[in-house]
Amino acid sequence: MAEFPSIDTDLLRTFAAIADHGGFTRAAEVVNRTQSAVSMQMKRLEDDVLKCALFQRDGRNVSLTPEGHVLLGYARRILKLHSEVFNTLRQPHMVGTVKIGSPDDYVMRFLPGVLSRFAQDYPLINVEVHCEPSVQLLQRNDLDLTIVTRKPGSEMGQVLRQERFVWMVAQGFSPHEQTPLPLAMFNTDCFCRTWACNALDIMQREYRVAYTSASLAAINAVVSTGLAVTAQLQSLLTPDLRIIGEAENLPLLPSASIVLLRKPNNASSPIIECFAEYIVEGFKL
Known part of the structure; x- marks a missing residue:
């Protein structure tokens, strides 16, 4: 040979x-x-x-x-x-399952890199990802790790990052000039929908929630065709969308904190803590 x-x-x-x-x-x-x-x-x-x-x-x-x-x-x-x-x-103890909950938008934006790096380093650990709005995730007690959105000042757990919500429309389209303003938003349990509608109510800007979905991909598909305006975290901006704001007669939106919660009243395992470290690093990117 x-x-x-x-x-x-x-x-x-x-x-x-x-x-x-x-x-x-x-x-x-x-x-x-x-x-x-x-x-x-x-x-x-x-x-x-x-x-x-x-x-x-x-x-x-x-x-x-x-x-x-x-x-x-x-x-x-x-x-x-x-x-x-x-x-x-x-590390024979690094075998098992970790259950994580996160809103759909963070799963699309941040978790692919986190999951890829973690799987490469710890291939024998199974990861269950549960996608739900923050409000619903806060009511669950069966998840090892939970990523949720909170207003600054009401954070719980470990803050992963803070950033502002912004209004977004498709490049080359102007649905924000319509009255009432057509919105594409997450379903009713979403923080960003509540904050956006409250801000419009305060400035007495007429609007209608024209499209709703639990999926960020579905919302972006509607917005990218010029049918509506959406409000999302700035890090979720895609190349086919642009940010608009006060110059287009839209209210300034609040900042949000993305936080990581651990399962209450539960001794954290090495697997959970290891995966938490990967999440913290992934949300810095």
């Missing part, structure tokens, strides 16, 4: 970081190495180990060669298996 040189997982980890972040400089920050050290690692991988070019370099721009794309698939599989071995043998 032919003998091949072994591939250091550190080389594969750096290679994957370059592919994920589009260049050597950002990858160096991610793997906590200098840019010159990253360059030397990749030179070793290309020249000494695999003996083929993995990158196409055009000035500061870096892209993968066909061979690089092939390696990337294998690298991800090898790194995943490497992680599984260590997590299974070194």
